[in-house]
Amino acid sequence: MSRIVYVNGEYLPEEEAKVSIFDRGFLMADGVYEVTSVLGGKLIDFDGHAVRLERSLKELDMASPVSKEELLAIHRQLVSENDVEEGLVYLQITRGAPSDRDFAFPNPDETPSTIVLFTQNKPGLAKSPAAQKGMKVITIDDERWGRRDIKTVQLLYPSMGKMMAKAAGVDDAWMVQDGFITEGTSNNAYIVKGNTIITRALSNDILHGITRAAVLRFAAEAQMQVEERNFTVEEAKEADEAFITSASTFVMPVVEIDGATLGTGAPGSVAPRLREIYLEESMKAAV
Known part of the structure; x- marks a missing residue:
């Protein structure tokens, strides 16, 4: 079964997920990320990752497209949808996709941030050889x-x-x-x-x-x-x-x-x- 991923408000099969070629994460590495572990189907240290994400966004003068509560709900749904018992949830937020490439930051009122999340199953994560x-x-x-x-x-x-x-x-x-x-x-x-x-x-x-x-x-x-x-x-x-x-x-x-x-x-x-x-x-x- 195909993985379900999250892209800009939608839960999609991974093969249907798309991000613009003009996204600044792709063109400029203008984005931040977090990786949260999953053990026993639950998120480890989620609050810490959420706080650090907020700090990273602030340091880059970038807006978060979701609240902490919404972010937690997305993480939980992806873990559930993909039956992750042990593994990871990857989160990435970029400054978005303006209409063309430019070194200057786009106006955030005109160019919303891009947010992507996906899971990775890692059986045996806690008992690694x-x-x-x-x-x-x-x-x-x-x-x-x-x-x-x-x-x-x-x-x-x-x-x-x-x-x-x-x-x-x-x-x-x-x-x-x-x-x-x-x-x-x-x-x-x-x-x-x-x-x-x-x-x-x-x-x-x-x-x-x-x-x-x-x-x-x-x-x-x-x-x-x-x-x-x-x-x-x-x-x-x-x-x-x-x-x-x-x-x-x-x-x-x-x-x-x-x-x-x-x-x-x-x-x-x-x-x-x-x-x-x-x-x-x-x-x-x-x-």
Whole structure:
């Protein structure tokens, strides 16, 4: 059966969904997005994603075509229509489709925003085998634009980073700026030294991860020490553990950086415990 998707107020079979060739998301990457996980048929951290979406739109002076309540209803209907038990809901809002291509923003009163949502089924999302063995990463130069805190659809360089990692035979890449790790291609990065979890502080240099916020809150509640500061590549290679967080991977251990094995080469104790806490607590609050 064909997936049902949402485009500008309509629920449609995916093959009937269309967006104008003049849409600024297509021509200018002038749009923002969010990805919300689904576990047990319910949305994980929806409120956090909705708040970050509002912030991203505000930073780009872009209007939202729907309210938060309408957005929740759309998410729920798509999950229901597509029988998603475990998976993702992808949301994208662009500045719309004016009558022609122009660098100047169109008048929002004349050009409504474009909104698109679709689901992706991901059976086994919560019990990913990768969480048992850990990921391997390489480091690459961070060559993205300067406003990484806005979750835009400008994902070409992160995609290039994924391909660099694939070519190197590993799972992902961590990006480096001025000698310090910023984040992964689609995730926030952490190391563990002794009893301390270390991750880069929030700024324009990294995405303000929704899963990051929840995991750090749960870590504090579990009496784990957290330090938000820059850390170098060498410091990461010498860490006891490392891990990433994102909406689609939750908490995922990292066991190798640029060929250097961390600890025993297997997930340590901190990342698996945080993953367990995150999944347990997030399921309680799922909508």
